[in-house]
Amino acid sequence: VSRSVHFYDAVTGVFTGRSFTVSEDAGGMHAAAVKANTPAGLAAFEGDCDPATQRVDTASGQLVPYQPPPPTPEQVAKARRRRSMPTMAQIHALEVSQARVLREAVLGDNAALQRLRTIDEAIIKLRSEL
Amino acid sequence: MTLDEIFEHTVRAGWKPRQVAVGEELARLEVSRTRGTCIAPLVVDGDLVYVDQRTPAQDGDLVQFALSARGAEAQNSALPEGQSPCRPGDRWLKLLVADYHGHAMLLDKYGNAATATFLSCESPDDTPVLRPVRNIARAGTLLYGPDSYASGLGMTAATVVYSATISSATIGTAGGAGHTLASLTVGPFFNATDLIATVSGYIEGDNTSATLQAAAWGTIFINTSATDFTTNPNQFSGGYVPVSTIEEFSFSCESLFTLAANTTQTYYVNGLNTGGTGMVETFTSGIFKIEAVKR
Numbered sequence: 001v002s003r004s005v006h007f008y009d010a011v012t013g014v015f016t017g018r019s020f021t022v023s024e025d026a027g028g029m030h031a032a033a034v035k036a037n038t039p040a041g042l043a044a045f046e047g048d049c050d051p052a053t054q055r056v057d058t059a060s061g062q063l064v065p066y067q068p069p070p071p072t073p074e075q076v077a078k079a080r081r082r083r084s085m086p087t088m089a090q091i092h093a094l095e096v097s098q099a100r101v102l103r104e105a106v107l108g109d110n111a112a113l114q115r116l117r118t119i120d121e122a123i124i125k126l127r128s129e130l
Numbered sequence: 131m132t133l134d135e136i137f138e139h140t141v142r143a144g145w146k147p148r149q150v151a152v153g154e155e156l157a158r159l160e161v162s163r164t165r166g167t168c169i170a171p172l173v174v175d176g177d178l179v180y181v182d183q184r185t186p187a188q189d190g191d192l193v194q195f196a197l198s199a200r201g202a203e204a205q206n207s208a209l210p211e212g213q214s215p216c217r218p219g220d221r222w223l224k225l226l227v228a229d230y231h232g233h234a235m236l237l238d239k240y241g242n243a244a245t246a247t248f249l250s251c252e253s254p255d256d257t258p259v260l261r262p263v264r265n266i267a268r269a270g271t272l273l274y275g276p277d278s279y280a281s282g283l284g285m286t287a288a289t290v291v292y293s294a295t296i297s298s299a300t301i302g303t304a305g306g307a308g309h310t311l312a313s314l315t316v317g318p319f320f321n322a323t324d325l326i327a328t329v330s331g332y333i334e335g336d337n338t339s340a341t342l343q344a345a346a347w348g349t350i351f352i353n354t355s356a357t358d359f360t361t362n363p364n365q366f367s368g369g370y371v372p373v374s375t376i377e378e379f380s381f382s383c384e385s386l387f388t389l390a391a392n393t394t395q396t397y398y399v400n401g402l403n404t405g406g407t408g409m410v411e412t413f414t415s416g417i418f419k420i421e422a423v424k425r
Contacts, residue, residue: 017297036315081376088375
């Protein structure tokens with residue numbers, strides 16, 4: 001059994017995504033442990049909360065609805081790159097696989113040329129998804 | 131700590147029942163008079179032990195159990211001269227170490243140790259029935275009163291666990307300064323403690339440059355300074371990262387510390403990006419945990 005607190009900005013009441021937990025075995029040390037582990041400028045909220053949709057009303061200490069700000073252009077671009085990770089992995093795997101086909105094609109295997117075209121078409125298709 | 135050191139250490143640290151039984155509660159406990167000296171000085175010849183038959187034993191308990199036939203056979207195979215043979219079903223007392231490399235072990239002061247299944251079960255597949263000693267009477271006097279206190283966990287288990295979660299923390303850009311990703315302030319404890327500090331989570335590498343990034347990404351340090359980027363290094367590598375690509379991998383590392391009694395110390399997780407130019411690294415969905423174990 002343990003006790004947890006979530007940290008929020010002491011001015012805005014917005015949760016920071018950080019939390020602290022100490023086991024019940026700490027006994028009477030719990031309050032002191034929370035105080036010692038609360039970063040400067042932050043405050044601790046004990047209880048269930050959803051940082052994505054809630055913040056703390058710093059006047060009352062109660063949870064209130066919260067609308068996070070829209071993502072910045074940098075965050076949008078990064079999210080797009082993250083979504084492209086599986087596609088990039090597929091492209092990488094196809095490019096790795098072409099080494100053998102290339103060798104066979106260079107050595108005169110006509111069927112290897114068709115296999116190369118198939119790989120190329122697959123890569124072109126994947127690139128269009130990025 | 132080896133098994134033959136644990137008993138001695140337990141005595142030196144001041145063993146007490148995990149949950150001392152006194153007053154009316156003693157009436158519902160089973161009382162046995164003991165013979166022998168195998169777990170002296172915790173229990174000596176002639177002591178009365180109060181055993182709780184309704185509560186399962188835990189790590190660090192003195193436990194009572196019925197000796198198995200194979201346990202009795204092993205004991206009787208090298209019986210000292212003049213000692214009566216043991217019989218299956220005899221009630222024995224030993225010190226329980228609940229998890230010693232995956233096995234529940236029963237110890238005595240002579241350095242003897244056997245698995246709980248061997249001494250108390252007829253088959254390795256059986257579950258040992260071990261019952262904790264809740265108080266001891268010696269020469270008509272209870273040894274432990276209601277103010278006796280023992281930690282909620284035994285000496286081979288964590289006594290207090292601290293943890294901090296981190297949704298996202300920047301490790302930094304290549305060539306730049308390092309960053310503190312998390313910290314925990316631990317203590318004070320009445321006893322000196324061993325600390326096991328563990329960091330786990332995901333490390334994300336964002337290649338914002340126009341060149342392929344090399345496999346060496348950076349280093350995580352766990353130490354006692356927010357600006358120490360040399361002590362306890364744990365290098366990490368997430369593989370080559372193509373242009374305009376984000377790679378991510380799971381990471382964990384561990385460092386050990388000791389903390390003197392009645393002191394407090396802050397421990398930091400510091401990250402340093404040693405990747406190529408344009409590599410931006412972030413620690414995500416992480417947890418920094420410190421388990422404090424009584425020494």
